[in-house]
Amino acid sequence: MDASVKVILTDIEGTTSSISFVKDVLFPYAAEHLPQYVRDHINDDAVKPALQQTAELAAEDGENLSNDDIADNTDALIEKLLQWIAEDRKATPLKALQGLIWKTGYENGDYQAHMYPDATEYLKKWHDSGLPLYVYSSGSVKAQELFFGYSQDGNLLPLFKGHFDTLVGGKRETQSYLNILADLQKNHAGLHANNVLFLSDIKEELDAAKEAGMQTVWLVRENDIPADAEHKAVKSFAEI
Template identity: 40%
Template structure:
């Protein structure tokens, strides 16, 4: 059991609250064929993401929607954490959740522990490479019930910055109005552990069997389940 005192717990999603394979499988499969249609929409968010995707992938400025979509599918195949890709995926997934065509997945230990921490007065937030537009329905459509009432705020790489940079965690603690040493980040990625610790945060690494970073050298407290974390304020 790892015992800590914190005012705010900030959650990573992939590999931490939820199976990476579910996201890289079911959700990616849902988004992949829908990219072409979304890219053709007359929408400011889409236009911004499209332009950023063209710049990021090195396509010509006059690339067609089909060409941009194919380049983005290439990023998906390599699991590149691309901000414009995440923005477009967020639009697709939000619509899929609303239509009941897709659902989220959480490790069984996560929802009960989140509810217990919330009830004890510990604030909860989310920081994921996935866009906020996809984070919110992910927590709203949990099989264990709507978890969004537990979450105070959501952060992504647009609002906070890259997850492997200490400055991103500094922005989050400032936005939440919490001292860095009173913030706890839960993640499964060694580089994110390093970045959050550099910002003065407490960090616990999730080492869940079968997840992409399982067995890594994390350089911090490590647990296999949220049930192994005892938190007080």
């Protein structure tokens, strides 16, 4: 690895872990349990604000789901959230609710998060060498912590110094990576953008990170590596 790399920032889905686990296990689990979970916890401090934010986002789409008493629109809000799951929309309130629901599934032992063996191996090696590791995913920070805390390779959460989600901005927006850099610099004096290596399976995310000045590596796990790849492209963490 380039000696200039002082911090590693990694994506999850398609990078450290299979896309199929999220698509075929987590998303269906959330969709199945979301209606009852929302109804059972509608007045909880974590749920009520998420429902209000859902109404606000729906209003931006031209739908009026807001009400002084959010409970009056519960069914409509649930329907909207299920629609977003089907569309794989990266909506912050949905991600927050999914995280809460997934917590139940993890704690009940309904599933464990998938990890690519090479990802687990090298994340441990990098951590042991003193290289700070961070996560940036469209899933909420809570969902990220659950993912690594209940992985098939055990509790990997202690490997990471911090987590970022869409509250810093969209993953295909350059400003998001500048926001992350500013936060990292609070804990790592003298850190520059080119000292941060971002790992992802999505070219557009890598483009945004590169534009922010970060180094990038493209994980191409399932398909052939493009001949004209604009980023260093590898099949596993062992090649980084």
